Amino acid sequence: MLVYKAPIRDIRFILETLGYDDVTEIAAFEDFDLDTMMALVEQAGKFCTNEMLPANRIGDVEGVQFDPETKDVSTPTEFKALYNKFVESQMGGMSLTAEYGGGGAPHAAAIALSEMSTATNKSFTMCPGLGHGLVEALTHYGSDEQKENFLEKLITGVWTGTMCLTEPQCGTDLGLLTTKAVPEGDHYKLTGTKIWITWGEHDLAENIIHLVLARLPGAPEGIRGISAFIVPKINLDGSRNGIYCGGLEHKMGIHGSPTCVMNMEDATGYLVGEAHKGMRAMFVMMNFARLTVGVEGYALSEISYQTAVEYCKERRQGRSLNSERQEPDVKADCILKHPDVRRQLLNVRSTTEGMRALSLWVANLIDIGLQHEDTQIRQDADDLVGLLTPIVKSYCTERGFQNISDCMQAIGGSGYTVEWNIEQYLRDERIAMIYEGTNHIQALDLIGRKLPKDGGRLYKVFSKKVYRFIKENRETESVVEFIPKLESALNRLNEATMTLGMKGMSDPEEAASQASNYLNLFGITTLAYLWARMALAASEKSGKFYATKIKTARYFYSHILPETDSIYAIINAGKDNMMAFDEDEF
Numbered sequence: 136m137l138v139y140k141a142p143i144r145d146i147r148f149i150l151e152t153l154g155y156d157d158v159t160e161i162a163a164f165e166d167f168d169l170d171t172m173m174a175l176v177e178q179a180g181k182f183c184t185n186e187m188l189p190a191n192r193i194g195d196v197e198g199v200q201f202d203p204e205t206k207d208v209s210t211p212t213e214f215k216a217l218y219n220k221f222v223e224s225q226m227g228g229m230s231l232t233a234e235y236g237g238g239g240a241p242h243a244a245a246i247a248l249s250e251m252s253t254a255t256n257k258s259f260t261m262c263p264g265l266g267h268g269l270v271e272a273l274t275h276y277g278s279d280e281q282k283e284n285f286l287e288k289l290i291t292g293v294w295t296g297t298m299c300l301t302e303p304q305c306g307t308d309l310g311l312l313t314t315k316a317v318p319e320g321d322h323y324k325l326t327g328t329k330i331w332i333t334w335g336e337h338d339l340a341e342n343i344i345h346l347v348l349a350r351l352p353g354a355p356e357g358i359r360g361i362s363a364f365i366v367p368k369i370n371l372d373g374s375r376n377g378i379y380c381g382g383l384e385h386k387m388g389i390h391g392s393p394t395c396v397m398n399m400e401d402a403t404g405y406l407v408g409e410a411h412k413g414m415r416a417m418f419v420m421m422n423f424a425r426l427t428v429g430v431e432g433y434a435l436s437e438i439s440y441q442t443a444v445e446y447c448k449e450r451r452q453g454r455s456l457n458s459e460r461q462e463p464d465v466k467a468d469c470i471l472k473h474p475d476v477r478r479q480l481l482n483v484r485s486t487t488e489g490m491r492a493l494s495l496w497v498a499n500l501i502d503i504g505l506q507h508e509d510t511q512i513r514q515d516a517d518d519l520v521g522l523l524t525p526i527v528k529s530y531c532t533e534r535g536f537q538n539i540s541d542c543m544q545a546i547g548g549s550g551y552t553v554e555w556n557i558e559q560y561l562r563d564e565r566i567a568m569i570y571e572g573t574n575h576i577q578a579l580d581l582i583g584r585k586l587p588k589d590g591g592r593l594y595k596v597f598s599k600k601v602y603r604f605i606k607e608n609r610e611t612e613s614v615v616e617f618i619p620k621l622e623s624a625l626n627r628l629n630e631a632t633m634t635l636g637m638k639g640m641s642d643p644e645e646a647a648s649q650a651s652n653y654l655n656l657f658g659i660t661t662l663a664y665l666w667a668r669m670a671l672a673a674s675e676k677s678g679k680f681y682a683t684k685i686k687t688a689r690y691f692y693s694h695i696l697p698e699t700d701s702i703y704a705i706i707n708a709g710k711d712n713m714m715a716f717d718e719d720e721f
């Protein structure tokens with residue numbers, strides 16, 4: 136049973152509430168007022184629902200095939216036609232630079248599209264999605280010639296992109312990578328093996344452009360000796376380059392997305408940016424990719440929620456414990472009447488809408504941070520993007536997985552069968568906690584890089600913003616019920632930040648032991664701030680949609696925000712009982 140309605144109304148409400156008007160003040164976006172933006176989002180929503188969703192199960196069942204003779208990879212039957220239609224729709228380049236054929240829309244358009252396309256067909260979405268990050272990396276660090284040669288075809292989707300970091304001996308620890316790049320004339324020859332490369336080989340597009348990390352001869356050891364290269368599958372003169380797929384992984388989910396071993400034997404590559412500074416280009420690519428991976432969490436949470444609600448309204452089991460709610464003409468009531476089914480669905484709904492708000496807020500901040508004419512506003516927005524990106528990636532994927540599991544639970548055995556698709560969504564979502572830097576690595580990035588950066592400036596920008604909202608609304612009747620709870624959540628986050636910072640200075644292991652918990656504390660507190668803002672905005676309007684928003688904010692505050700109590704207690708428990716075990720006791 137395929138159930139999905141693109142969450143257009145919610146996206147519009149969030150944009151109205153969380154700073155999209157600041158984006159449209161920027162000269163580059165003066166043509167993208169809210170109505171124009173929403174027209175783009177609606178069009179994208181229709182495409183995802185009508186074209187991408189029907190191919191989702193086919194991708195899961197058929198999967199991808201590798202031919203060891205030709206080294207070709209073939210994709211599920213519907214995907215080729217779907218890709219052509221996707222390219223024709225020009226949606227993939229919606230938020231990319233107009234100078235090279237993109238639509239030039241604000242980042243919020245890309246995040247909204249990313250949600251709807253992931254919800255309806257995650258495996259397929261990952262293919263054009265990787266091109267987006269590559270375009271951002273080349274826009275920042277590519278030479279003029281590289282931009283001319285590659286950007287337009289990547290932006291329009293004629294070619295697709297990959298990112299090639301992982302090798303058998305190096306996943307998280309990229310300093311261990313050994314792929315070699317040897318200079319030859321105006322280019323380099325690359326030799327080595329990359330593994331688990333998403334959409335590394337396929338039959339959807341004319342060419343595949345790989346962004347590959349490798350070492351030059353005599354490069355320093357570790358992460359400081361890594362350079363980035365563009366390695367096209369088909370060279371610019373039309374000849375076949377020496378990069379071939381060596382096989383595919385068989386995995387738990389995303390069966391329609393090929394995960395490839397990629398072998399390079401004297402493959403021609405072009406240096407991107409400076410020698411040994413490859414991580415800079417890769418980080419530009421990964422920053423946006425980390426946001427879209429975060430989106431995966433709530434995208435699949437949303438479609439699972441819609442599916443579960445449809446089921447729960449139909450399924451009749453038992454009697455409501457409240458006689459007034461019982462339906463006298465039937466023998467059993469629909470399961471949506473039972474408090475525990477509601478508990479599960481509302482946990483999902485309140486966090487899903489909160490995570491959507493968080494991601495779209497960050498999308499707005501990206502544009503403000505890059506292009507606002509006021510230097511201070513630009514700096515503050517950029518600080519918030521840096522601080523919140525690991526939280527989007529990690530909190531949204533962890534919560535998203537839990538949410539899909541709750542949706543499965545809410546509908547019972549049907550959730551575990553293929554008929555209602557939730558089992559596929561659960562399998563497809565799980566990898567999001569692992570790739571693009573595992574969730575714990577995001578937490579280390581948050582506590583080890585983002586918090587100490589520039590004397591704690593990033594965190595100060597965040598806490599100042601939340602405190603200002605609290606101060607301005609202490610007496611506002613419509614949100615007075617939320618403000619004291621938000622204030623104590625923020626105070627506690629401040630305390631945890633101080634504690635972790637102090638401990639981290641004397642004992643980094645102590646801080647690392649609680650980094651993941653700290654990230655979740657931060658994530659829930661941020662959602663509480665955004666829910667208070669949404670409740671305030673909703674209270675100024677009338678109608679069912681807004682009344683439901685306020686109820687959902689109340690649910691979040693009474694049933695999700697208290698999770699921070701136990702997380703805070705665990706953070707204070709520190710590392711002792713974790714590190715007390717000898718290795719042979721495991």
Ligand SMILES: Cc1cc2nc3c(=O)[nH]c(=O)nc-3n(C[C@H](O)[C@H](O)[C@H](O)COP(=O)(O)OP(=O)(O)OC[C@H]3O[C@@H](n4cnc5c(N)ncnc54)[C@H](O)[C@@H]3O)c2cc1C
Pocket residue numbers: 297298299300301305306307308330331332333334386394566569570571572573574575576
């Ligand atoms: C389906 C799929 C698609 C992928 N796509 C791509 C792709 O397109 N391109 C690409 O380059 N890679 C890709 N990857 C690889 C992915 O990015 C890595 O799996 C990921 O970075 C983790 O590396 P690893 O699996 O080697 O785990 P490891 O690095 O071995 O980590 C294992 C565990 O140890 C923890 N750990 C590791 N180091 C530390 C530390 N210093 N401190 C604390 N904990 C630590 C990790 O958090 C994790 O829990 C993909 C993987 C999969 C499965």
